[in-house]
Amino acid sequence: MRTDWTQARRVVLSLGSNLGARMETLQGAIDSLFEARGLRLVELSPVYETAPVGGPEQDPYLNAVVVADTLLTLDTLLERTQGVEEAFHRLREVRWGPRTLDVDIIAYGDETRTDPELTVPHPRAHERVFVLQPWSDVQPDAEIAGRGPVRALLSDLDGQDGQDVRRRDDLVLRVPE
Numbered sequence: 001m002r003t004d005w006t007q008a009r010r011v012v013l014s015l016g017s018n019l020g021a022r023m024e025t026l027q028g029a030i031d032s033l034f035e036a037r038g039l040r041l042v043e044l045s046p047v048y049e050t051a052p053v054g055g056p057e058q059d060p061y062l063n064a065v066v067v068a069d070t071l072l073t074l075d076t077l078l079e080r081t082q083g084v085e086e087a088f089h090r091l092r093e094v095r096w097g098p099r100t101l102d103v104d105i106i107a108y109g110d111e112t113r114t115d116p117e118l119t120v121p122h123p124r125a126h127e128r129v130f131v132l133q134p135w136s137d138v139q140p141d142a143e144i145a146g147r148g149p150v151r152a153l154l155s156d157l158d159g160q161d162g163q164d165v166r167r168r169d170d171l172v173l174r175v176p177e
């Protein structure tokens, strides 16, 4: 049976990795996310090497943004992203060390929710260059609920200390089959 995508919601996911084989982890996470039904890829961003924001001293991240259409409910989408995170958390070099993979739901259509277990739009996305830069590369005019277009939010953060990002043109994510 053909899938009816007319009821789909547009979702934005931010992926980050700063431990282990970072690029393989990002690619594996994307492949896993799209393996099951209910998610259809719209845009895959370039990969950025980014300075860690917050937390203890740690290695730089690779970050990317995925834009997709989904027929999953918000709760089911969170289950799927957390399942993929768990699958990749098993790879640890240091006990209790930094995680190999972080998947944040940045936006789910126009929906707003403010539960601690799930807040959308993500409450810190608009101040994170590691989210806004890759997102702006693929959808500069996208809006985060009421805050204006991504490219404007990004230019508001221009030159902010500790938010260095560098595009890694040598690392290109493959579209999942």
Ligand SMILES: Nc1ncnc2c1ncn2[C@@H]1O[C@H](COP(=O)(O)OP(=O)(O)OP(=O)(O)O)[C@@H](O)[C@H]1O
Binding pocket: 102, 103, 104, 105, 106, 115, 116, 117, 118, 119, 120, 121, 122, 123, 124
């Ligand atoms: N939009 C969201 N996307 C993903 N997780 C969320 C979201 N909103 C709330 N959470 C909750 O946040 C909890 C902690 O997530 P995690 O430890 O990955 O935070 P973090 O990614 O390190 O920090 P940050 O929330 O600042 O990105 C998750 O268990 C999840 O239930």
Ligand SMILES: Nc1nc2c(c(=O)[nH]1)N=C(CO)CN2
Binding pocket: 015, 016, 017, 050, 051, 052, 053, 054, 055, 061, 063, 102, 104, 130
């Ligand atoms: N550069 C960078 N810094 C972070 C990241 C991330 O993905 N990239 N994720 C965090 C928690 O979501 C906290 N800090």
